[in-house]
Amino acid sequence: MDGRKMITTDIVIIGGGAAGLMAAAGAGKSGAGAFLMEALDECAKKIHVTGNGRCNLTNLHMEEDCFFTGGKEGVLERLSGFGHRELMAYFEEAGVLLHDRNGYVYPRTDQAAVIARCLVRKAKGRILTGQRVLPSEITFPEAPGAPFLIETKDAAIRCRALVLATGGRCGQSFGCRGDGYGIAEKAGHTVRTAVPALTPLMTDLPYLSIAAGVRAGGAIRLYRSGRLAASAEGEIQLLSDAVSGIPAFQVSREASYAVLNKETCSAVIDFLPELSSEEWEKIRTERLSSAGYSEGSSSPESLFMTGGTVADLTDGLVHPKIASMAARSLGLVDEKKLRNLSKEQKELLPKLLDLLREFPVPVRGTAGFEKAQVTAGGIPLDEINRHFGSEKCPGLFLAGELLDVDGLCGGYNLTWAMCSGYLAGAAAGAFVSGSGKEAL
Numbered sequence: 001m002d003g004r005k006m007i008t009t010d011i012v013i014i015g016g017g018a019a020g021l022m023a024a025a026g027a028g029k030s031g032a033g034a035f036l037m038e039a040l041d042e043c044a045k046k047i048h049v050t051g052n053g054r055c056n057l058t059n060l061h062m063e064e065d066c067f068f069t070g071g072k073e074g075v076l077e078r079l080s081g082f083g084h085r086e087l088m089a090y091f092e093e094a095g096v097l098l099h100d101r102n103g104y105v106y107p108r109t110d111q112a113a114v115i116a117r118c119l120v121r122k123a124k125g126r127i128l129t130g131q132r133v134l135p136s137e138i139t140f141p142e143a144p145g146a147p148f149l150i151e152t153k154d155a156a157i158r159c160r161a162l163v164l165a166t167g168g169r170c171g172q173s174f175g176c177r178g179d180g181y182g183i184a185e186k187a188g189h190t191v192r193t194a195v196p197a198l199t200p201l202m203t204d205l206p207y208l209s210i211a212a213g214v215r216a217g218g219a220i221r222l223y224r225s226g227r228l229a230a231s232a233e234g235e236i237q238l239l240s241d242a243v244s245g246i247p248a249f250q251v252s253r254e255a256s257y258a259v260l261n262k263e264t265c266s267a268v269i270d271f272l273p274e275l276s277s278e279e280w281e282k283i284r285t286e287r288l289s290s291a292g293y294s295e296g297s298s299s300p301e302s303l304f305m306t307g308g309t310v311a312d313l314t315d316g317l318v319h320p321k322i323a324s325m326a327a328r329s330l331g332l333v334d335e336k337k338l339r340n341l342s343k344e345q346k347e348l349l350p351k352l353l354d355l356l357r358e359f360p361v362p363v364r365g366t367a368g369f370e371k372a373q374v375t376a377g378g379i380p381l382d383e384i385n386r387h388f389g390s391e392k393c394p395g396l397f398l399a400g401e402l403l404d405v406d407g408l409c410g411g412y413n414l415t416w417a418m419c420s421g422y423l424a425g426a427a428a429g430a431f432v433s434g435s436g437k438e439a440l
């Protein structure tokens with residue numbers, strides 16, 4: 001004996017985040033003994049910061065196109081045994097009331113900590129914290145039915161099933177360094193390159209700093225090698241070197257893959273997406289006429305006649321700082337009177353208005369894993385059977401962000417993590433109980 005704890009148990013779960021804690025719940029249902037090993041000093045650290053501290057747990061609108069995978073595998077079919085409805089019922093039965101805003105589901109108290117506490121409470125007594133498990137510390141079974149052996153500095157643990165729920169690469173402070181990929185590779189799995197998703201788009205665009213701090217409704221279209229790859233609408237946040245906010249997050253996975261594949265990447269922002277082309281054409285024509293650009297602009301109330309400025313041309317359409325950024329990108333000065341513009345400057349007025357609908361932003365990449373909410377890429381779903389069991393190593397189960405599934409903003413990533421975790425834990429329980437069904 002070397003002083004380490006010797007433990008023999010049915011199931012070991014590696015990772016105490018959303019997926020791992022729900023795996024403990026799923027395994028518990030079968031009556032199997034399970035230990036959860038968490039790298040940090042506490043479990044569920046990331047859950048506390050989800051949804052800006054409110055935890056957007058799931059969404060009442062649940063469609064296949066809310067998720068992305070590297071292959072053609074359906075995500076929702078995988079969750080047919082325990083999906084978002086069962087997830088909500090699970091928390092409500094555990095005493096956590098929920099409510100929704102436009103379909104986005106949160107705990108009734110709007111406190112992410114309530115969800116974290118509930119998950120940890122359910123797994124209490126079966127958690128070992130401060131236990132970062134490395135690939136070199138795991139011995140996989142050499143023959144069917146042989147145990148897994150996990151040897152850390154503190155303990156040597158034998159188990160019949162192993163659930164890997166180590167998350168992706170998003171946030172070292174949340175314990176996510178991508179360890180799970182190495183463990184899965186050791187078991188024979190491949191890894192689709194992990195890239196950051198749901199993260200700001202970085203740009204070197206000059207003049208963006210003029211609008212830094214502005215939040216405005218808009219739509220973003222993201223192009224890879226000149227082809228439209230993704231689009232999203234909502235509140236955009238402009239920073240001095242980045243475009244952030246939910247629409248930027250939603251399209252960012254495509255920017256990550258563009259960088260990975262060394263493709264050119266650009267975005268176009270429409271700051272007035274709610275206007276139809278007819279409505280916009282009317283406004284555009286009236287403004288240009290009033291500015292003295294086109295014929296019939298001699299009305300005494302026109303911008304031209306009343307001494308209006310470049311800024312007045314766009315006044316009331318978008319945030320003045322956005323208009324100013326657009327004007328400066330054309331070399332126009334906000335304060336300059338329309339009647340004092342040179343012929344060349346006057347020629348730029350239609351372009352200034354057009355920029356409000358199509359503002360080009362060169363994208364040099366994303367803000368990376370430390371600012372990303374989720375990892376795209378990971379272990380391909382076609383290497384996992386329909387009970388979240390490994391096709392490479394019997395007795396190994398995988399769940400959560402570690403797998404090659406990522407979702408849109410809106411509760412889809414926690415839904416995937418928690419539901420896949422529960423199902424993987426339940427299947428591991430069935431595996432060790434020898435029912436052979438691995439099903440719920």
Ligand SMILES: Cc1cc2nc3c(=O)[nH]c(=O)nc-3n(C[C@H](O)[C@H](O)[C@H](O)COP(=O)(O)OP(=O)(O)OC[C@H]3O[C@@H](n4cnc5c(N)ncnc54)[C@H](O)[C@@H]3O)c2cc1C
Binds near residue numbers: 015040132168171
């Ligand atoms: C700021 C932020 C806000 C978010 N908001 C939302 C939201 O509102 N709604 C939503 O649906 N999604 C949200 N997400 C995404 C969501 O939190 C994740 O997709 C989800 O938590 C993934 O769950 P997981 O259990 O697979 O991984 P994680 O939650 O990352 O948990 C993995 C766990 O494994 C542990 N671990 C890692 N390696 C080892 C190892 N070698 N040994 C032992 N333990 C290890 C880690 O310490 C960690 O505790 C947000 C993410 C972030 C960063």
